[in-house]
Amino acid sequence: MNQDDPKYHAWAARRKERLDSLKAELLLKKILEKDRVALANAITLIESNKPEHRKEANKLINLCIPHSGKSWRIGITGVPGVGKSTFIEAIGEILVKSGHRLAVMAIDPSSSVSGGSILGDKTRMEKLAPMDEVFIRPTASGKTLGGVAQHTRETVILCEAAGYDIIFIETVGVGQSETVVHSMVDFFLLLMLSGAGDELQGIKRGIMEMADGILITKADQGNESAALRAKRTYENALHLFQAKASGWVPKVAPISSINGKDLAIPMQWWENYFAQVIESGHLEAKRKHQDLRFFEESFQFQMAQFIAEDPHISNKYAALQQQISKGKTSSYEAANELLQLILHHGKL
Amino acid sequence: MNQDDPKYHAWAARRKERLDSLKAELLLKKILEKDRVALANAITLIESNKPEHRKEANKLINLCIPHSGKSWRIGITGVPGVGKSTFIEAIGEILVKSGHRLAVMAIDPSSSVSGGSILGDKTRMEKLAPMDEVFIRPTASGKTLGGVAQHTRETVILCEAAGYDIIFIETVGVGQSETVVHSMVDFFLLLMLSGAGDELQGIKRGIMEMADGILITKADQGNESAALRAKRTYENALHLFQAKASGWVPKVAPISSINGKDLAIPMQWWENYFAQVIESGHLEAKRKHQDLRFFEESFQFQMAQFIAEDPHISNKYAALQQQISKGKTSSYEAANELLQLILHHGKL
Numbered sequence: 001m002n003q004d005d006p007k008y009h010a011w012a013a014r015r016k017e018r019l020d021s022l023k024a025e026l027l028l029k030k031i032l033e034k035d036r037v038a039l040a041n042a043i044t045l046i047e048s049n050k051p052e053h054r055k056e057a058n059k060l061i062n063l064c065i066p067h068s069g070k071s072w073r074i075g076i077t078g079v080p081g082v083g084k085s086t087f088i089e090a091i092g093e094i095l096v097k098s099g100h101r102l103a104v105m106a107i108d109p110s111s112s113v114s115g116g117s118i119l120g121d122k123t124r125m126e127k128l129a130p131m132d133e134v135f136i137r138p139t140a141s142g143k144t145l146g147g148v149a150q151h152t153r154e155t156v157i158l159c160e161a162a163g164y165d166i167i168f169i170e171t172v173g174v175g176q177s178e179t180v181v182h183s184m185v186d187f188f189l190l191l192m193l194s195g196a197g198d199e200l201q202g203i204k205r206g207i208m209e210m211a212d213g214i215l216i217t218k219a220d221q222g223n224e225s226a227a228l229r230a231k232r233t234y235e236n237a238l239h240l241f242q243a244k245a246s247g248w249v250p251k252v253a254p255i256s257s258i259n260g261k262d263l264a265i266p267m268q269w270w271e272n273y274f275a276q277v278i279e280s281g282h283l284e285a286k287r288k289h290q291d292l293r294f295f296e297e298s299f300q301f302q303m304a305q306f307i308a309e310d311p312h313i314s315n316k317y318a319a320l321q322q323q324i325s326k327g328k329t330s331s332y333e334a335a336n337e338l339l340q341l342i343l344h345h346g347k348l
Numbered sequence: 349m350n351q352d353d354p355k356y357h358a359w360a361a362r363r364k365e366r367l368d369s370l371k372a373e374l375l376l377k378k379i380l381e382k383d384r385v386a387l388a389n390a391i392t393l394i395e396s397n398k399p400e401h402r403k404e405a406n407k408l409i410n411l412c413i414p415h416s417g418k419s420w421r422i423g424i425t426g427v428p429g430v431g432k433s434t435f436i437e438a439i440g441e442i443l444v445k446s447g448h449r450l451a452v453m454a455i456d457p458s459s460s461v462s463g464g465s466i467l468g469d470k471t472r473m474e475k476l477a478p479m480d481e482v483f484i485r486p487t488a489s490g491k492t493l494g495g496v497a498q499h500t501r502e503t504v505i506l507c508e509a510a511g512y513d514i515i516f517i518e519t520v521g522v523g524q525s526e527t528v529v530h531s532m533v534d535f536f537l538l539l540m541l542s543g544a545g546d547e548l549q550g551i552k553r554g555i556m557e558m559a560d561g562i563l564i565t566k567a568d569q570g571n572e573s574a575a576l577r578a579k580r581t582y583e584n585a586l587h588l589f590q591a592k593a594s595g596w597v598p599k600v601a602p603i604s605s606i607n608g609k610d611l612a613i614p615m616q617w618w619e620n621y622f623a624q625v626i627e628s629g630h631l632e633a634k635r636k637h638q639d640l641r642f643f644e645e646s647f648q649f650q651m652a653q654f655i656a657e658d659p660h661i662s663n664k665y666a667a668l669q670q671q672i673s674k675g676k677t678s679s680y681e682a683a684n685e686l687l688q689l690i691l692h693h694g695k696l
Contacts, residue, residue: 061678069675150680157678206554291672291679298683300648306687324639327417330409330505331639332498335646339654345691 019045020052024059031162032067036135039162043137046154061154068160069287071103072274073167075181077207078191080172083217083257085125087191088168090257091266092128095166098267103135103164104128105155107148107171107181135164146301149180153294156184182210183290186283187273189266190214194223194230194254208234209241212250213269219254219262227254246282248273307342316341367393368400372407379510380415384483387510391485394502409502416508417635419451420622423529424518425555426539431565431605432518435539437475438605439614443514444481446615451483451512452476453503455496455519455529483512494649497528501642504532530558531638534631535621537614538562542571542578542602556582557589560598561617567602567610575602594630596621655690664689 022045030038046057078084088104095102104125128134137155139148156167169185171177182188190211208214214234219227234252244250251269255262277283307313320334370393378386394405426432436452443450452473476482485503487496504515517533519525530536538559556562562582567575582600592598599617603610625631655661668682 058678058681058684062681065675065678154678154680288673292669294679295669295672295682298680299686302683302687303651306691321640321643324643325636327413330406330413330502331642332502332646333406333410334643335650336406338647339650343654343690343693 015044016050019048019050022053022056024056024063027060028063028161031064031158034163036132036162039135039158040137042158043151043155046158047151057154061157064157064161068157071156071160071165071167072187072270073156073169073185074270075178075185075188076168076170076191077172077178077181077189078217079193082191082193084170084172084191086257087215087217087255088170089125089127090260091263092125092134092168094260094263094267096128096131096133100166101133101135101164102128102166102168103137103156103159103162104168104170105137105152105159106139107145107152107169107177108139135159135162145176145180146297146304149184150294150298150301153184178207178210183293186277186286187212187270191217192230192234193217194219194227208237211238212244212246212248212273213266214238214250214252215266216252216254217257220256220258224254230254246273246277246286247280248276303342307338310345313338313341313345363392364398367396367398370401370404372404372411375408376411376509379412379506382511384480384510387483387506388485390506391499391503394506395499405502409505412505412509416505419504419508419513419515420535420618421504421515421517421533422618423526423533423536424516424539425520425526425529425537426565427541428520430539430541432520432539433473434605435563435565435603436516436518437473438608439611440473440476440482440516442608442611442615444476444479448514449481449483449512450476450514450516451485451504451507451510452516452518453485453500453507454487455493455500455517455525456487483507483510493524493528494645494652497532498642498646498649501532526555526558531641534625534634535560535618539565540578540582541565542567542575556585559586560592560594560596560621561614562586562598562600563614564600564602565605568604568606572602578602594621594625594634595628596624651690655686658693661686661689661693 018041022041027038027042027045031042042057042060045053045060048054048057076084076088092102092104125134125136129136152169156169159167167185169181171181188210190207190213192214194216216227216230216234231252231254238250238252253262253265255265257263274283277286307317317338320329320338323329324331324334366389370389375386375390375393379390390405390408393401393408396402396405424432424436440450440452473482473484477484500517504517507515515533517529519529536558538555538561540562542564564575564578564582579600579602586598586600601610601613603613605611622631625634655665665686668677668686671677672679672682
């Protein structure tokens with residue numbers, strides 16, 4: 001919607017009114033009752049930049065934390081065209097039939113440019129979207145990767161409080177967003193195309209090292225032997241990496257999303273993986289570690305926001321960047337000036 | 349030296365007295381006169397944690413900046429045993445004979461544990477060390493990687509002001525320190541052993557991608573054909589990476605540090621590389637980019653130092669970590685509390 005359009009202002013006013021009326025305690029009650037509308041509203045509240053909304057959102061998240069943490073958090077990545085949404089649709093149906101409740105969200109670094117979102121732009125997940133047991137949330141658009149990451153972590157907490165026991169976080173295989181997804185999930189699934197050799201080019205170095213499982217998609221319609229060759233290639237590549245702290249040995253399998261038998265493979269991986277890491281205590285340790293790391297990241301993110309929003313400090317920041325570019329001051333000295341400015345902010 | 353030893357206190361007192369007497373203007377004058385003792389003292393001043401020393405050090409760095417930037421900054425890495433110091437000794441001699449002045453420093457992530465340093469522990473660089481045209485500085489020990497990185501960047505500025513036109517920054521191939529070195533040099537040289545295939549294991553993923561040149565060392569004494577095979581392997585591997593922003597195509601060559609003819613190869617690479625990136629303007633752009641990134645890193649580093657050194661804030665910080673680990677607060681909320689505490693520091 002165009003911001004010059006009078007309709008935009010009417011919409012924005014209604015949205016603000018709705019968000020203003022949201023109170024943490026009531027939202028918590030409804031979320032625990034698995035109210036999908038309340039959950040969607042709560043996520044919109046989290047995504048709001050208004051300080052009064054943010055305050056209520058923080059309260060809600062802290063109320064939800066005791067009810068969270070019981071899901072399988074699964075990251076899913078792969079280059080565009082690898083068949084991520086087809087896979088999620090197919091396995092989602094099976095998961096729901098087995099009695100699970102599934103939440104699907106996305107981290108899309110391109111959405112801030114396009115203004116759209118992975119899950120929102122295209123009419124996808126047509127079978128899953130109407131299901132009561134499934135909650136699909138497109139990426140918040142117009143945010144930095146840091147902002148999206150923060151909202152996604154908090155959305156996971158809300159979804160878990162709403163009783164979703166499997167969370168998929170999808171992203172496209174272009175680099176930085178994978179690292180972000182990896183830092184917030186328990187199990188990292190990489191989808192790859194067969195056509196061994198070449199496909200190593202499409203995926204950024206380091207991403208394969210993060211994978212707990214690799215599925216070679218579209219292993220059907222005469223593509224089966226290429227998929228098997230790719231399987232061997234990836235298995236060999238995985239051997240080169242250090243053993244995982246979880247003790248889990250990464251798995252590789254060819255898969256056809258139109259073949260239900262194949263879809264049992266990743267489900268088996270997840271059952272084995274979670275049994276193993278819950279038993280060993282690794283899951284708890286990993287999540288604690290992720291939370292502490294997120295604390296650091298959140299702090300840096302909020303500090304950057306503070307700098308950007310304070311006119312005096314952000315002007316000085318830009319001036320310091322200029323001075324560094326012109327070789328008039330050292331980076332260290334400039335950083336020290338910025339720090340002192342922040343520490344004495346409002347005191348002059 | 350043991351800190352309980354009375355000799356330690358005498359030494360520390362003499363060191364403080366010496367540092368207290370160092371003034372930026374005089375140091376600058378002596379550094380520009382290529383006074384090696386003054387340069388060494390200036391680096392010690394930079395490494396001091398005392399605020400009064402730091403203040404004088406900042407002044408000195410800002411005075412040196414206009415006289416800096418004219419060197420080739422070359423990063424050299426490779427696993428222990430690959431022959432880094434033998435290579436540096438051999439090529440250093442040739443560089444000095446060709447009229448260059450060489451400064452060698454090291455970033456050693458293990459030194460904070462061992463208390464030693466790459467260049468300091470072993471009696472190495474025996475031929476180079478006494479030369480007037482060579483300045484060798486061991487890693488500062490007992491520092492974090494962030495601290496060492498900061499001091500090394502500043503040491504580069506001082507060495508350039510002292511007329512060293514080639515700077516080597518050495519590190520061991522164990523991961524994070526490479527990324528740090530890569531972020532502060534113009535040309536990144538990777539030393540590898542032959543024995544194709546296996547050696548891919550020894551080096552962390554992502555490091556090969558950073559290389560502007562790969563030398564396969566010890567290509568002598570019957571090892572020549574293995575080195576040639578390794579050359580082909582690495583050339584193939586380099587093809588998989590994206591083209592470099594510099595336009596430079598990474599080179600691979602087998603080399604024997606005991607064969608002067610081989611040593612002409614990396615020298616030719618450097619001459620071609622610097623001619624190309626100076627002509628294209630890439631060098632200037634790259635260094636500006638590095639400086640701005642270092643500004644961000646310095647700021648985070650100094651903020652972390654401030655938090656650690658303020659008893660009230662560091663206690664609160666530890667308490668927030670506890671609350672997060674126990675699931676009593678969200679990482680976002682904790683980060684917000686920490687930010688507010690810093691912004692209102694000293695106002696209560």
